[in-house]
Amino acid sequence: MDHVLHGLAVNPSLPSGLVDRLIAGADDDLAEALACRSGLSRAQVRALAARFEGAAIRLAYEGSLTADDIDPAAQPCAALALLDEGTGRPEWARTLAADPRSEYREKLAACQDLPTDVVAALAGDPDVQVVAELALWTTAPEVAARLAAHPHADVRCSVAANEATPPGVLEALLTGAGLPPARSCRVCDREPHCATSGCELPPGALCDGSHESTLRTIQQMALRNPATPPAAAARFTGHPSVLVRQELAARTDLPHEVYARLAEDPVLRVREELADNSGIDEALMRSLADDPDDDVRHRLAHHPRLPLDILGRLTHAIRIRSTLLPRIASASPAEVDEMAASPNPVVRMLVAERRDLPDAVRDTLAGDADAKVVKSVAPHPGLSEDRLRAMVGRHGVPVIAKVATNPGATPALLEELAQHLPPVRKALRAIARHPAAPPAALLACLPDRQARPVAAGHPGLPPSVIIELVGDDDRQVAQEAAANPSLPPDAMADLVP
Template sequence: MHHVLCGLAANTSLPSQLIDRLIAVADADIAADLVRRADLTRAQAAALASRVEESAVPLAYAGLLTADDVDPATRPDAALALLAERAGRVEWTRAFAEDPVVERREKLAACPGLPPDVVEILATDPDVRVVAELASWTSPETAVGLAGHPHAEVRRALAANEATPPAVLAALLTGEGLPPARLCLVCARERIPFTHDPHCPRLDCDLPPGASCDGSHESSTHETQRMALLNPTTPTEAVPDFAEHPSVLLRWALAGRRDLPPEVCARLACDPNPGVRADLAENPAIDDVVTRVLAGDREHEVRRRLAHNPLVPLEVLIDLARATRIGATLLPRIARASSDEVVGLAASPDPAARLLVAQRRDLSSVVREALAADTDAKVAKSVAPHPGLPEGMLRAMLERHGPRVAAQVAANPDATSALLETLTRHQAPARKALRAIAAHPNASVPALLACLADARARPVAARHAALPPSVAEKLLTDADWRVVEAAAANPSLPEDVMSALIPRPRSRGTA
């Protein structure tokens, strides 16, 4: 019954009066589906929050609860969710700033639009977690004031905040112009020198694995530098010296920056770590010289990531596609290809070039149909889901390439009911094709019944609106709970069946 009720909670055809009844018997699992309903009224949201306390927070984030519905004294988490959405009351912020529960002050510190007096209180909080959370989200003005904070964890949080002024970020990266930090997460609780065991057996320990301090707060300083390098507002002129830094993590953070000068890119292209080179390969900041160096990289992942660079030259991309497993995806450079380039790729004698352009879904009918008739199964498979292909071409594609293109043909939005039925009658139909058919809006009853015979397609078909109500009703007792839940969510279920599935709350005094 539990899976039935969860399915009903997600059923788009569930009438409002049955939603009310379901709320009256809901538990946390049922409530999780109810809060995602687009038709939930404010009154129903308030009733659900009263019934299942855990639902109040997602309901507040969804805008279904207002400040009038929430008492911060009894529902502090929901009140903080409203403050996070700028829907709470100003007076709540002052109360939470003095709350004895650290986690609540920490959540408050992440809320936007806090009054200046509340920000001031949080900036001097005795728990560094609260100040660090404030530093992660605060305004440029407050960031300047926190830059010299004695605790290194606050500085690390500031380094990740894109609102932190560039001059402060440069100082956090280089250490110049700031007083030394006096504390870090390690030396604040352990005798130094100390290095945290990555396999620490202490259950109450929350130090990061490998965190260390010998008095210089080295692991916190390292993480502050990494955050500053990842921060796009850190000034470009402050970062070049990190291209040969001994820390691979800092070089890795540097490699993804979109403002790298050519000489820094050239140095990183020779980095001994393939992860650094892979991030650099996808970076639009690299020039043609670095691009061609990376195109010949021995690591597959470097070449694959280079193929995803939006500025990679077309001829380089074709070479990469010929020798690198890129996957069935529309690459950024192909997405921005001109109409002349698209025509040229589609007419190329190289199947790798045709395969690239077959992923576009805005092709002209001439190009689209030429690719659909391609003798290369991979090309045909890529273009098969393209909308606008006539049924005759889809059938010809099936006849030519068989099971290799069946799932993609089934995924074509214009596939007709008759074509989908034909696919289910294929000898040993592809399981991926059955799942695509089960989800297709044009799937007919015979096609859906065939899909029910496949274990992985069965839950998908059980939810399809075209499934006969009598069949959906039988599936409510299926041995697979996923099928049961999907059948209960089927919008074709009659209202009287849905009503019968929801137990009525016991009246007071009922034994």
């Protein structure tokens, strides 16, 4: 029964009186589901928040809860959620900063706009994880700069990841110059206990007193940070760590010679990262198009500034699935016309993924002789029913599922597609979620195991069928039926204890 009540809890048609009854009998899980409803009254919000802290937290993040709705002493996690949203009270932060439970102080440290005295208290917290959380999330450059000299390397790692950290401090974290040596790290904190208590450290974690692993992580975080000066980052091009070079390959602000060197890196992951980099120039893209590894070339095909002639070359060298590539999405009208007329069917397939094609281009692609091109253009809005039927008549099963997703597909067409023999299972799932699907089409979807729960939630199903599905043996089907806005109010009332 719980799954049915969870379905009712999110049903937009559930009468307010039944919402009150659900709240009155709810457990923690059902209360959180109810907290997701839109249109809750102030009384309902307060009733949920007063009884269930999990629901109060969700309501806080949804913007439904106010500081007047909770007692921070009784519901500290809800108070933390409001502080995180910027709607809590400063005195709550002061109380929580002195709370003996470090998990609360750690959550508090991630909140913005905290009072200055609270920030100072958290910066001096005896728990390193609290300080590290503050170092990661503070927006005050002076706080980040001060914590960069913290004796624990984990705090410095958080500072290195924070974009509010001043560039000069990030450079110092990269090299260690100007900072006192760290005195401890998570490895030397935990390593003596690993043999007896189960090690939580990542594979390869090392500390011989120099905090090697964590210092390497500090470098990675600083190189990933866009606030780190490019000149400082570029000095790490020849670093022996693959992870460090991989971070460099992802930066978009380095000199061309750095990228050229990384393009010759023997490690695949580095070259893959480089192929994604929006900062590389055309010459380097042409070089990477000849990379011996298909994964590099596949990543390059998704580059937003890739010259179209290189993309054409790549379609012959690697398999590119039907998807809207960034470079296709930004193509000019003239480029769209050129690609739509390409003798290469893969190029036509890729441009057919756009959903803003001129009518003439769209209709030409809809009549293409290659099924994969037609499959790509089939969901395009504006295609007439006659044209959609012609696509199915010419290519059959390979295009039916995509035709079923077309927003302009008529109820009559959807019914025909749902009754196609043999059944096209992907089409049934698409029909089950199509807003225009008529009852006959939805009924045809119900025998399919994957389409059944989707169809159970469709408001176009006959009410008598929805009532029957609420009692289905499949819990997911029953829950979706209970959430169906076309479920009659009397049936809803019968289900609420």
